[in-house]
Amino acid sequence: MCEGSVVIVTGAARGLGRAHALEFARQGAKVVVNDIGVALDGTGGDDQPAHRVAEEIRALGGRAVVHGADVADWAQARDLVACAVETFGRLDALVNNAGFVRDRMFVNLSEQEWDDVVRVHLKGHAATLRHAAEHWRGRAKAGEQVRARVVNTTSGAGLLGSVGQTNYAAAKAGIAALTVNTAAELGRYGITVNAIAPSARTRMTEQVFADAMARPDDGAFDAMSPENVSPLVVWLASPEAGDVTGRVFDVQGGCITVANGWSWGPSQDATRRWRPDEIGPAIRDLLARAPAPEPVYGA
Template sequence: MGICDNRTIIVTGSGSGLGRTYALALAAEGANVVVNDINADAANGVVAEIKAAGGAAVAGIDDITSMAGAANIIKAGVDAFGDVHGVVNNAGIVRDRMFASMSEDEWDLVIKVHMKGHFCIANTLVKHWRAQVKDGKKVDARIINTSSGAGLQGSIGQSNYAAAKGGIASLTLVQAAELGRYGITANALAPAARTGMTEGPFGEIMKKPTDGSFDYYAPENVAPLVVWLCSPLSAKVSGRVFEVEGGKVSVANGWKTGTIADNKARWNPADLTAVIEGLIAKDPAPQKVYGT
C-alpha cells in the first residue's frame, strides 16, 4: 500500500530530470501517473520504467502551453484511469542572458513555457474538478507548481526565468485562496537539484560525489515532498511554497508588509529620504540575489 493509492497524477516535463524522478516515486507509492513530455520517446521510456516496476502509467505527449494540448493530456489520464486527482507542474526551460542583452524571443519563450504552461493544464483541470463538485462529488485534488530560488530572490542572468518563477509563486497563493472551496489545494516547490537546467550554471557545485557519500543534489531527494503533496495526507496544507534540497525542507517566508511610517497626511517628497532610510534600517535585509 502506498500513500497515493488510487490517485492519478499528471507530471509535466517528466521524460527526464526532476519530473522523471517524481513520476517514478509517485508510481512507487501507488499513483497512476500520466507522464507528460513533448519528447515522445522520453515519455514512453518513463512509462516503460514504471510498468516494469509494477506500476501504472500512460504517456501524454501534448504541449502544455495550449488549452487543447492540456485537454488532451488530461483526457489521456481520464481514459486510462477514470479520473485525474492532481498535477505536478514541472516542465520548464531556461534561456539565460544578462537583462540588457536579452532578446524578445528569449523572454517570451521562457514566460510561455513556465507561466502559460502552468495556467493551461491547471485551469483545464480546475474546470473538470469544479464540474464534479457541482454534480455532488467530493473532490480531493492537488496542484503542485514549480517556483525556484531564482523566483523568490532573483538570479543574475536569469531575469526571464526569475520573473516567471516569481509569478508562479504568486499564482499559487491565488489558486489556494480561490480553490479551497472545491477541495483543491495549491502549493509550490522551489527545488535545488541536479537537472539539465542546472548543469550549466551550477554543474561543478552540483556534480555527483564519487566517494559514496550522500548525493546532496540528486533529484530523487526532492521527490518525497512531491509524493506527500499529491497524497491525501496533505489535504490541510495549501498556499505554501516549499524550498527543498538534499535532506532539507523549509516553508518559504515571502513578501510581508514591513514597518510602516505614517505621516497622517501627504508626504513632502524631500522628507522621504530620512523616512525610507529609517524603514530600511528597521527591517531585515532581503536575501542576496543569486550570483551577487
C-alpha cells in the same frame, strides 16, 4: 501513499519530472507522463524519453500513459487533463514541472527569449492548472467530495532572483504568485495548491552550477540527486496533505524549508499627503528598521 490516485506529471521524461513519476508509481499512483522531448533550450522534440519512463513505471508493476501535450498551449493542456480522465477514469493530482531555460544577461536578452521562457514556465503552469481546476470544480458541483492536489515548481531564482536568468526568475516568481492566488480561490472545491523550489542536478542546472552539482564519488549522500525532491512532491499530492495549501517549500538534499513570501514590514503614516522633502528621511528610517533582503543568486 497514493494508492489508486491518478497523477499528471509534466516534463516527466527527464530529471525531476522523471524522478517524480517513478516515485508516484512506487507509491501506487497511475501516472500520465507528459513531455514533448525538447532540448534544454526548448528546441526540437523527441517522445522516446517519455515512453522510456512509462516503460520503467510498468516494469515496477504500475500503470502509465504518455501524452505529448505542449503544456503552454491552452487546447493541448485541456486535452492532457482529458487524457487522464479518459484513460484512468479520474484525475487526483497535477504536478507542474515542465520548463527550459534560455539564460542571458538582461541587457542582451531578446524578445523571443523572454517570451519563450515565460510561456513554457508561467503559462505552462497556468494552462494545465486552469483545465484541471475546471474538471475538479465540476465534480465538486456535482456533489462529489473532491480531494485534489496541485504541486507547482517555482525556484530560488523566482523567490530571490538570479543573475543572468531574469526571464526565468520572473516566470518562476509568477508561479509562486499563481500558487498562493489559486490556493485561495480553489480551496472551496477541495483543491490544494502548493509549490516547491527545488535544488537538484538536472539539465537546467548542470551547466550553471557544475561544481555544486557534481556527483559524489565516494558513496556519500548525493545532495543534488533529483530523487531527493520527489518524496515531498508525492506527500503534497497525497490525501494526507489536505490541510496544507498556498505554501512554498524550498527543498535541497535532505533539507526542507518553508519559504515565506512578501509580507508587510515597518511603516510610517503621515496621516496626510507627504511632502517630497519628507520622503527621504522617512524611507531611510523604514529601511533601517526592516530586515535586509536576501541576496540575489550570483550577485
